[in-house]
Amino acid sequence: SQQGEEDPQALSIQEGENATMNCSYKTSINNLQWYRQNSGRGLVHLILIRSNEREKHSGRLRVTLDTSKKSSSLLITASRAADTASYFCAIELSYGQNFVFGPGTRLSVLP
Amino acid sequence: DTEVTQTPKHLVMGMTNKKSLKCEQHMGHRAMYWYKQKAKKPPELMFVYSYEKLSINESVPSRFSPECPNSSLLNLHLHALQPEDSALYLCASSQLPPGGGHTIYFGEGSWLTVV
Numbered sequence: 001s002q003q004g005e006e007d008p009q010a011l012s013i014q015e016g017e018n019a020t021m022n023c024s025y026k027t028s029i030n031n032l033q034w035y036r037q038n039s040g041r042g043l044v045h046l047i048l049i050r051s052n053e054r055e056k057h058s059g060r061l062r063v064t065l066d067t068s069k070k071s072s073s074l075l076i077t078a079s080r081a082a083d084t085a086s087y088f089c090a091i092e093l094s095y096g097q098n099f100v101f102g103p104g105t106r107l108s109v110l111p
Numbered sequence: 112d113t114e115v116t117q118t119p120k121h122l123v124m125g126m127t128n129k130k131s132l133k134c135e136q137h138m139g140h141r142a143m144y145w146y147k148q149k150a151k152k153p154p155e156l157m158f159v160y161s162y163e164k165l166s167i168n169e170s171v172p173s174r175f176s177p178e179c180p181n182s183s184l185l186n187l188h189l190h191a192l193q194p195e196d197s198a199l200y201l202c203a204s205s206q207l208p209p210g211g212g213h214t215i216y217f218g219e220g221s222w223l224t225v226v
Contacts, residue, residue, distance in 0.1 A: 040222070041219055042117075043154070043203075045217075048212070092212065093209075098167070099209045100156070101154050103152070103153055
């Protein structure tokens with residue numbers, strides 16, 4: 001499968017802790033994007049990292065990309081209960097016109 | 112808030128009904144998408160329109176018929192659906208088609224229940 005594979009599939013942490021989610025893929029990519037989805041809602045774009053970038057920050061979010069290992073990680077620092085959601089990585093393949101999602105990580109932040 | 116608007120938010124239809132899902136964006140994006148998402152699963156690509164032309168059809172059954180009347184609108188016509196087609200249908204758009212490294216923006220989705 002070309003799609004990203006995420007781990008863990010589910011993560012439960014206490015408020016204030018950091019949450020790390022990983023995404024691995026098998027093929028060459030143009031970029032990798034992370035999305036958040038609250039239960040039953042649409043997807044909210046969090047961050048895009050291009051294949052020639054190694055790290056990006058946005059507020060409490062830090063994303064890394066290692067193209068040699070074909071993997072990316074999303075770190076959420078100082079988590080809040082409002083961060084409870086599913087998080088998906090999505091890869092833009094470097095050929096064709098396709099944009100494929102990984103299976104997602106369900107994050108629960110307990111107050 | 113998303114700038115991709117989908118209607119209706121909820122739709123219940125019988126297996127013999129004909130209905131449509133609608134999507135609108137006013138960001139000047141030239142690529143629009145339909146995704147299907149089942150519970151606890153990632154979104155799955157159905158169709159991509161690039162410059163108002165269908166560029167990708169991921170082997171979707173003909174009971175789903177997309178239409179792009181203009182660069183701001185995207186419809187998904189539904190006919191003779193099956194109960195297993197019940198899902199969240201997500202519309203999305205990007206400035207340019209995939210391959211250009213552009214962010215894809217999603218609407219809130221339309222919940223479809225087929226009875």
